[in-house]
Structures are given as structure tokens and as C-alpha cells.
Amino acid sequence: MENIMTKLLKSSIWSSIALVVLGLLLIFYSELTILSISYVIGGILIAIGVIALIKYISNINKDIKNEIDIVYGIGTIILGIIVISNPKAIASIIPFVLGVLIVINSTAKIDYSFKLRKNKNNLWISTLIVALIALVCGVLLIFNPFAGAEFITKIIGAILLIYAILDIISTIRISKVLKETFGTDKKKKIEDKIPEADVVEDNTKSKGE
Numbered sequence: 001m002e003n004i005m006t007k008l009l010k011s012s013i014w015s016s017i018a019l020v021v022l023g024l025l026l027i028f029y030s031e032l033t034i035l036s037i038s039y040v041i042g043g044i045l046i047a048i049g050v051i052a053l054i055k056y057i058s059n060i061n062k063d064i065k066n067e068i069d070i071v072y073g074i075g076t077i078i079l080g081i082i083v084i085s086n087p088k089a090i091a092s093i094i095p096f097v098l099g100v101l102i103v104i105n106s107t108a109k110i111d112y113s114f115k116l117r118k119n120k121n122n123l124w125i126s127t128l129i130v131a132l133i134a135l136v137c138g139v140l141l142i143f144n145p146f147a148g149a150e151f152i153t154k155i156i157g158a159i160l161l162i163y164a165i166l167d168i169i170s171t172i173r174i175s176k177v178l179k180e181t182f183g184t185d186k187k188k189k190i191e192d193k194i195p196e197a198d199v200v201e202d203n204t205k206s207k208g209e
Contacts (some may be wrong), residue, residue: 013172016171017164020160020168023156023160023161023164024155024157026154030151030153041083043080044080044158045079046080049073049076050077050109065176069125092139095141095144096141096142097185098160099140099141101136101138102134105132105134105137106132109130109167110131111125114128121200123177130169134163134166134167141156141159
């Protein structure tokens with residue numbers, strides 16, 4: 001359980017760091033960042049489509065060929081070209097996707113804060129506040145009430161930056177709680193009991209002799 005939680009916390013921190021970088025790029029290099037994201041996503045879609053077509057062609061003389069591959073391949077390639085040629089389409093999709101991910105993560109953190117409260121841990125209040133602020137950021141991204149393409153991009157960057165910093169703080173706090181629960185204090189208690197057991201065992205042997 002401890003190892004799984006540790007891996008989840010590490011992945012959460014790394015993803016938050018990535019969002020910090022993305023947020024800064026969106027704030028200071030908004031147009032270039034959106035173009036780069038569009039080209040990357042479009043390139044990936046085209047590559048997937050080409051792979052599907054190659055798969056179909058390689059199996060054309062075999063019984064295992066699948067006509068869906070050619071439809072899927074052509075459709076994905078066309079979608080990739082559309083994405084590359086129309087970066088603004090990606091700019092309108094990114095806030096919604098990121099907003100949904102943030103809302104999901106924030107909801108999990110809110111649930112964890114109530115578990116901390118149940119265990120009478122004082123960190124539950126700060127964890128809840130951070131999670132609620134992050135939730136608001138996610139909702140803002142989903143409904144996107146801002147106007148102007150460049151302004152929207154900068155706002156998205158600012159929200160991502162705020163969310164990522166809050167998530168890192170929340171993750172560090174949760175990590176401390178886990179260390180208190182599963183960490184060195186618990187191990188020390190177990191180690192303290194071991195010498196006592198040895199003494200009892202030695203006394204039993206001496207009486208038997």
C-alpha cells in the first residue's frame with residue numbers, strides 16, 4: 001500500500017512540474033506553444049494513421065486483414081492534417097481536457113482531506129482548501145468564460161501554473177502524512193520491541209538449563 005501511494009505521489013509531482021512548465025510557456029510564449037502542441041498532436045495522429053495503413057497493406061494478402069484499418073488510417077491522417085492546419089481548434093480543446101483532468105484530481109484530493117479529518121489529522125483543512133482552489137481552476141478551464149484567443153491562452157497558462165503549485169504543495173503534505181503513518185516512527189517502534197524479545201528468549205533458555 002505504501003509503495004503504491006509513494007509511486008502515485010511521485011507521478012503527481014512530476015505531472016505537476018510538467019504543468020508548471022506548460023503554464024509558463026503558455027503565459028510567455030502563448031502562440032508558439034499552441035502551434036507546437038498542434039504540430040505534435042497532428043504529427044502523432046498522422047503517424048497513427050500511417051501505421052494503420054501499413055498494417056492493412058501488410059495484411060492485404062492474408063486472411064487476417066481488417067478493412068477497418070484503412071478507414072481508421074485515412075480518417076486519422078485527415079484529422080492530423082486538420083489539427084496541424086488549424087491550431088486554434090486545439091486552443092479551444094486544451095482548456096476543456098485539462099479542466100476535466102484537474103477536476104478529477106481535485107475531487108480525489110478533497111476525498112483524501114475528509115479521510116484525514118476522520119483520522120483527526122490537522123492537515124485536512126489545508127489539504128481541503130488547496131483542493132477546492134484547484135477545483136475552481138478546473139471548472140474555469142472547462143467552462144472557459146474568457147474572450148480573445150491570446151488572452152485565453154495566457155489565462156489557461158496562469159490557471160495551470162496556480163493549479164500545479166497547489167498540487168505540489170498538497171502532494172508534499174500528503175507525503176508527510178504517509179511518512180508519519182508508514183515511515184521511520186513505525187519501524188523504530190518495531191525495532192525497539194526486538195531486543196525485548198531477545199531478552200525474554202535468553203531468560204527462557206537459562207531457566208531450562
